[in-house]
Amino acid sequence: MTNSISDLEKADVLLLTGTNTSENHPVIAEKIKQAVLSGRTKLLIIDPREISLSRFAVMHLRPRPGTDVAWINGMARVILDEGLEDGGFIESRTEGYEELRRALEEYTPQRVEEISGIPARDLTRAARMYGKAKRAAILYAMGITQHISGTDNVSALANLAMLTGNLGREGTGVNPLRGQNNVQGACDLGALPNVFTGYQKVDDVEANEKFSAAWGRELPREPGLSIVEMMGAAQRGDVRALYILGENPMVTDPDVGHVKQAMESLDLLVVQDIFLTETAALAGVVLPGVCFAEKEGTFTNTERRVQRVHKAVDPPGEAWQDLEIIAELARRMGYAMPATSAEEIMREIASLTPSYGGISYARLEEGGLQWPCPDADHPGTSVLHTQAFPRGRGKFAVVEYLPPDELPDEEYPFILSTGRLLYHFHSGSMTRRSRSLEEKVGQGWVGINPRDARKLKLKEGSAVRLTSRRGSLISHAHITPQLQPGSVFATFHFAAETANILTNPALDPKSKIPDLKVCAVRLERVGGGEGDAGATAT
Amino acid sequence: MVGVSLNGRRVEVREGSTLLQAAESAGLSIPTLCYHPAVAGGGTCRVCLVEEEGSGRLVTACDTRAEEGMAVRLDTDRVKEARRTMLELIFSAHPFHCEVCESNNSCELKKIASREGISGRELPFSQDYRPVVDANPFYLRDLSKCISCGLCVRACQEVQGVGAYEMKGSGAQAHPAASMDSPVDLSVCEFCGLCVSLCPVGALIAKPPLHRGGEDRAVVTTCPYCGVGCCMELLVRDGSITGVRAGVPASVNGYSLCVKGRFGLDFVDHPDRLTRPLLRRDGELVEVSWDEALDEVTRRLSAVVEESGPDAVAFLSSAKTTNEENYLLQKFARAVVGTNNIDHCARL
Numbered sequence: 001m002t003n004s005i006s007d008l009e010k011a012d013v014l015l016l017t018g019t020n021t022s023e024n025h026p027v028i029a030e031k032i033k034q035a036v037l038s039g040r041t042k043l044l045i046i047d048p049r050e051i052s053l054s055r056f057a058v059m060h061l062r063p064r065p066g067t068d069v070a071w072i073n074g075m076a077r078v079i080l081d082e083g084l085e086d087g088g089f090i091e092s093r094t095e096g097y098e099e100l101r102r103a104l105e106e107y108t109p110q111r112v113e114e115i116s117g118i119p120a121r122d123l124t125r126a127a128r129m130y131g132k133a134k135r136a137a138i139l140y141a142m143g144i145t146q147h148i149s150g151t152d153n154v155s156a157l158a159n160l161a162m163l164t165g166n167l168g169r170e171g172t173g174v175n176p177l178r179g180q181n182n183v184q185g186a187c188d189l190g191a192l193p194n195v196f197t198g199y200q201k202v203d204d205v206e207a208n209e210k211f212s213a214a215w216g217r218e219l220p221r222e223p224g225l226s227i228v229e230m231m232g233a234a235q236r237g238d239v240r241a242l243y244i245l246g247e248n249p250m251v252t253d254p255d256v257g258h259v260k261q262a263m264e265s266l267d268l269l270v271v272q273d274i275f276l277t278e279t280a281a282l283a284g285v286v287l288p289g290v291c292f293a294e295k296e297g298t299f300t301n302t303e304r305r306v307q308r309v310h311k312a313v314d315p316p317g318e319a320w321q322d323l324e325i326i327a328e329l330a331r332r333m334g335y336a337m338p339a340t341s342a343e344e345i346m347r348e349i350a351s352l353t354p355s356y357g358g359i360s361y362a363r364l365e366e367g368g369l370q371w372p373c374p375d376a377d378h379p380g381t382s383v384l385h386t387q388a389f390p391r392g393r394g395k396f397a398v399v400e401y402l403p404p405d406e407l408p409d410e411e412y413p414f415i416l417s418t419g420r421l422l423y424h425f426h427s428g429s430m431t432r433r434s435r436s437l438e439e440k441v442g443q444g445w446v447g448i449n450p451r452d453a454r455k456l457k458l459k460e461g462s463a464v465r466l467t468s469r470r471g472s473l474i475s476h477a478h479i480t481p482q483l484q485p486g487s488v489f490a491t492f493h494f495a496a497e498t499a500n501i502l503t504n505p506a507l508d509p510k511s512k513i514p515d516l517k518v519c520a521v522r523l524e525r526v527g528g529g530e531g532d533a534g535a536t537a538t
Numbered sequence: 539m540v541g542v543s544l545n546g547r548r549v550e551v552r553e554g555s556t557l558l559q560a561a562e563s564a565g566l567s568i569p570t571l572c573y574h575p576a577v578a579g580g581g582t583c584r585v586c587l588v589e590e591e592g593s594g595r596l597v598t599a600c601d602t603r604a605e606e607g608m609a610v611r612l613d614t615d616r617v618k619e620a621r622r623t624m625l626e627l628i629f630s631a632h633p634f635h636c637e638v639c640e641s642n643n644s645c646e647l648k649k650i651a652s653r654e655g656i657s658g659r660e661l662p663f664s665q666d667y668r669p670v671v672d673a674n675p676f677y678l679r680d681l682s683k684c685i686s687c688g689l690c691v692r693a694c695q696e697v698q699g700v701g702a703y704e705m706k707g708s709g710a711q712a713h714p715a716a717s718m719d720s721p722v723d724l725s726v727c728e729f730c731g732l733c734v735s736l737c738p739v740g741a742l743i744a745k746p747p748l749h750r751g752g753e754d755r756a757v758v759t760t761c762p763y764c765g766v767g768c769c770m771e772l773l774v775r776d777g778s779i780t781g782v783r784a785g786v787p788a789s790v791n792g793y794s795l796c797v798k799g800r801f802g803l804d805f806v807d808h809p810d811r812l813t814r815p816l817l818r819r820d821g822e823l824v825e826v827s828w829d830e831a832l833d834e835v836t837r838r839l840s841a842v843v844e845e846s847g848p849d850a851v852a853f854l855s856s857a858k859t860t861n862e863e864n865y866l867l868q869k870f871a872r873a874v875v876g877t878n879n880i881d882h883c884a885r886l
Contacts, residue, residue, distance in 0.1 A: 268839065
């Protein structure tokens with residue numbers, strides 16, 4: 001997030017798009033509701049699906065899935081047409097305005113209506129609401145990013161914020177809500193194929209030399225493979241060994257049928273985890289690590305706040321600290337890790353990572369710190385880009401609407417979007433082993449509009465088969481007007497019916513994110529006797 | 539800042555503060571039942587009465603604003619008498635089976651009563667017993683014990699914006715009811731458990747497996763589920779987690795958590811937890827020693843690197859593990875193996 005969670009209440013308008021906040025970030029949803037209930041903040045939701053926050057919204061516009069660039073550009077165009085842009089901000093903080101203005105000309109509300117289904121009049125009203133607000137914040141999640149145009153969607157949102165000067169102040173910003181407890185930290189700490197810690201590029205000569213010197217080895221300079229690319233490389237035999245720490249791609253990655261083939265093509269699969277997950281069950285070696293309650297360390301939350309994790313209980317049996325496992329493997333492979341306790345490692349991180357430079361365990365005992373926090377006296381940064389952007393001026397990126405990779409056709413007439421539920425988390429390895437959560441929701445479902453349900457003769461709870469070009473599964477129908485006709489929704493928490501049996505691994509060319517929000521599927525009612533959830537790969 | 543006099547002592551507080559907050563800032567204690575810092579308002583239980591000097595007016599400290607020059611006494615005979623009467627009235631409709639109540643050790647009503655020297659049987663006991671409602675996997679509702687303080691109703695409406703409860707009836711019949719008086723499970727409840735954590739008595743009780751009895755110690759940590767980063771205390775007794783509590787000062791979440799953070803941490807103790815390394819032999823995963831497992835990994839990883847180069851190895855790190863673990867694994871990939879093939883599920 002460019003801004004902070006506590007900022008939200010200062011916004012006059014909150015624009016939520018591609019986030020079902022009450023299910024995925026419940027405590028942020030609570031802050032949003034409080035802001036609305038205080039009467040200070042207006043909520044504007046633009047999302048294909050009706051969500052429980054919709055009843056707090058002044059407006060909820062429902063575009064067709066995968067048409068985000070069109071409506072965002074359309075809003076930007078209305079803002080310019082009506083003179084609601086912030087000329088001062090554009091002049092002093094940005095570049096590329098003229099190119100953007102020309103590119104936006106094509107995105108008339110009428111054309112946007114044809115592409116997205118959002119009525120031209122509603123789009124204009126929404127643009128006015130956002131454009132006229134003194135402080136407007138954009139919140140988004142994977143409904144925006146998980147598309148082949150994910151990067152473009154985010155660029156378009158950033159354009160909207162820069163056009164209206166909604167950056168660098170409290171109550172504004174472009175705020176991605178990060179999904180997992182430490183997804184922000186995993187990115188910050190260089191668990192990405194192209195960067196070291198703090199987003200220092202591996203192919204930047206200076207950065208590479210700095211880390212090579214610090215770690216005492218010549219380090220590779222070519223960016224590596226992303227997660228979905230690894231699966232392809234494994235199947236081709238280019239990747240022969242895969243080491244997985246605490247992930248479960250057999251449930252969470254697109255097209256799990258293909259992931260399974262990839263795993264089975266490997267010479268060596270090592271999984272370090274706390275449970276024998278669906279992925280660990282395929283491994284050659286499984287190493288038992290420890291869970292959050294059994295270790296010292298830090299997580300970095302969605303607002304860039306680094307916070308302490310403290311050990312409360314001992315690990316079960318002979319499970320080892322995860323740091324110990326990695327350090328011992330390194331030792332056996334001829335490399336002595338100088339720092340092995342969590343606190344020592346944070347010291348090493350701080351010494352190599354400017355944005356974490358001032359972070360230490362002593363300071364974190366007093367409470368979390370938001371990066372950038374460059375030195376020991378720095379209080380941390382609650383709002384980014386107050387004076388300038390990292391590159392100096394913010395550059396307007398011209399982005400054009402492109403249809404999703406896979407559109408519905410006669411054979412596969414529905415658009416499937418995947419997502420999460422309040423009661424479960426990711427692959428379910430933790431929540432499905434919580435007695436109460438599993439008792440509350442023990443199986444998945446497929447959300448479908450009442451009109452489509454009637455056509456398919458489905459009742460609430462009917463067994464239904466979903467089939468895509470990649471696989472097929474049986475789940476249960478949940479009939480809800482929250483979905484538009486022609487769209488269905490399914491989750492991936494439940495391994496036997498994970499929607500990733502169906503999803504399309506097509507990637508955004510820049511961010512390499514898969515298009516999990518749009519794939520074409522067919523639905524059929526399943527007759528009596530075949531009602532159990534289960535899956536077959538095609 | 540405004541200045542008020544409490545028991546004759548001058549106290550400066552920020553404008554808009556209540557008398558209760560003024561007393562707390564001065565280290566003076568005033569008992570409360572229907573007040574909680576997580577929720578605005580209060581003023582219904584009248585246990586926090588204080589006496590205004592001069593007028594002799596009794597006012598509720600939890601919702602009376604401190605005004606410049608105001609002078610109150612916290613422990614006059616009239617205050618004590620009024621408080622005792624309020625407590626006696628509450629007890630006249632509150633069952634007195636503390637020894638079998640889940641909240642025995644944490645009950646605010648019991649704590650205040652013992653401090654004020656109330657036995658609880660000063661007035662004749664008369665109560666309609668109501669059946670315990672066991673309608674969801676997370677908590678029980680025992681309205682027989684409810685003192686109608688309204689904290690649950692206000693927390694749900696004002697903090698959560700959900701409104702699963704409303705006050706029904708008036709006077710002695712007042713009670714919090716799930717909307718339409720339906721079982722909670724069928725209503726809009728999201729099971730965040732804030733109401734359960736605020737209930738001053740045992741009317742809302744979290745169910746096991748988490749939340750079982752008291753704790754030896756509390757450990758501040760960060761929730762392992764989503765990216766909001768809620769701070770929480772893990773309550774620990776005899777080496778296992780017996781509960782979860784929010785309200786860590788200066789945390790992003792304050793007193794709030796969601797259903798997963800509050801009720802979903804029992805996976806920690808699940809019998810499926812891996813306790814020994816496993817190695818595949820003849821197609822089956824079998825338990826082996828650490829030495830054997832690590833040797834196998836070292837030998838086979840080294841062989842792949844030797845035969846096909848470092849880029850034939852790839853790593854998936856984790857958005858669930860700590861910063862330090864992520865750092866160490868990418869260092870392992872880059873410095874020990876020599877590949878940039880490292881990623882995690884940020885995009886999934």
